[in-house]
Amino acid sequence: MMFAVAAIAVLIALSLALARAFLGPTVFDRVLAANTVGTGAMLLLAVVSFLGGRPEFIDLAIVYGFLNVIGTIAVLKYFRYGSLGEPGAGGEERQW
Amino acid sequence: MVAGAVDVLSWASLVGGGVFCVIGGVGLIRMPDFYTRTHAAGVTDTLGAGLLLLGLMLQAGLSLVTVKLVMLGLLIFFTSPTATHALARAAMVRGIKPLLRDGGQEPSKP
Amino acid sequence: MYALSSFLVLFGFWLLLSGYFTPFLVSMGAAAAIAVVALAHRMNVVDHEGHPVHLGWRVIGYWSWLGKEIAKSAWDVSKIIVNPRLPISPMLVRVKTTQKTTVGVVTYANSITLTPGTISVEVSNEEILVHALTRSSAKALLEGEMDRRVTHFEGAS
Numbered sequence: 158m159m160f161a162v163a164a165i166a167v168l169i170a171l172s173l174a175l176a177r178a179f180l181g182p183t184v185f186d187r188v189l190a191a192n193t194v195g196t197g198a199m200l201l202l203a204v205v206s207f208l209g210g211r212p213e214f215i216d217l218a219i220v221y222g223f224l225n226v227i228g229t230i231a232v233l234k235y236f237r238y239g240s241l242g243e244p245g246a247g248g249e250e251r252q253w
Numbered sequence: 254m255v256a257g258a259v260d261v262l263s264w265a266s267l268v269g270g271g272v273f274c275v276i277g278g279v280g281l282i283r284m285p286d287f288y289t290r291t292h293a294a295g296v297t298d299t300l301g302a303g304l305l306l307l308g309l310m311l312q313a314g315l316s317l318v319t320v321k322l323v324m325l326g327l328l329i330f331f332t333s334p335t336a337t338h339a340l341a342r343a344a345m346v347r348g349i350k351p352l353l354r355d356g357g358q359e360p361s362k363p
Numbered sequence: 364m365y366a367l368s369s370f371l372v373l374f375g376f377w378l379l380l381s382g383y384f385t386p387f388l389v390s391m392g393a394a395a396a397i398a399v400v401a402l403a404h405r406m407n408v409v410d411h412e413g414h415p416v417h418l419g420w421r422v423i424g425y426w427s428w429l430g431k432e433i434a435k436s437a438w439d440v441s442k443i444i445v446n447p448r449l450p451i452s453p454m455l456v457r458v459k460t461t462q463k464t465t466v467g468v469v470t471y472a473n474s475i476t477l478t479p480g481t482i483s484v485e486v487s488n489e490e491i492l493v494h495a496l497t498r499s500s501a502k503a504l505l506e507g508e509m510d511r512r513v514t515h516f517e518g519a520s
Binding site: 162172188192204 | 263264267268270271272274275277278279281282287290291294297298301302305306308309312313317318321322324325328329332333335336337339340343344346347349
Binding site for chain 3: 273276277279280283284285286288289291292293295296299300303317320321324330331333334335337338341342345351352353
């Protein structure tokens, strides 16, 4: 019962974040919303693992968390440099 | 008796975590510009996630599942500020101007 | 030295994740951990920065203080969000950093971002450009308690 309440709350938060991803005027709003959706998905997976009594889902949540942050950074890097192959740090903009 | 107390605590933190997640989502919709929205997302990432995971940990008791939940919490704890900082910095480099104080007062009028 | 402790940490992580202890699976885990350490060695990231064991037990004191701060400021930001008038006064401030090492500065910047109501926008060696949601959150940061605590946490490393 309590897991169902938590799952519904996370689902509401997810749909609000999706709405922001849809509305967002700039690309950064959309990436921020996607990041929040990723966090929400991790939490939802953790809650669902208790809801269904299947603890394997928590491993999926951990993997999703790693994918989430790497995906966010990769998208940002792509928008900044136009490619993923260039070295981000140590260029002329970052001195240290 | 102890089990009942743990149940009540985990109920409370699950519901609290859910409420903070929804508040973060509402903030994501209501805030007027990009930089203020990142603050709202921070509420979901920190207090919402933390309370939800705490409630789940209380339900799981001392087991491998709790260890994994702690790992999940640490993962969010380390990666979410990095991603937020990268976003804010990229937006600043792109030249998106933050809404500053004078402009910030404007949406507060009804 | 760092390679050995990295290997131990990675292998422990693997064991915790898997939860199975048959010889075949454990040897696969050891092989994976060795492969990761070898890759990290090739990338030159096996050093005291990637593996800050020297911080030791001060981590616990600092994290408990940080957790309390996060809860307090998340509560403040939530009250602002549910307030129908949305009383925000966003501003940009520069805070000085007094940390000596890169790890210290990064810890400070991450702590600023992790606390709802303030995000670090640009980080350099001497100062951090911070976007604050309200005037009071900016003022709380400029008082510099977090800076002092991070410098103490970083210690004489």
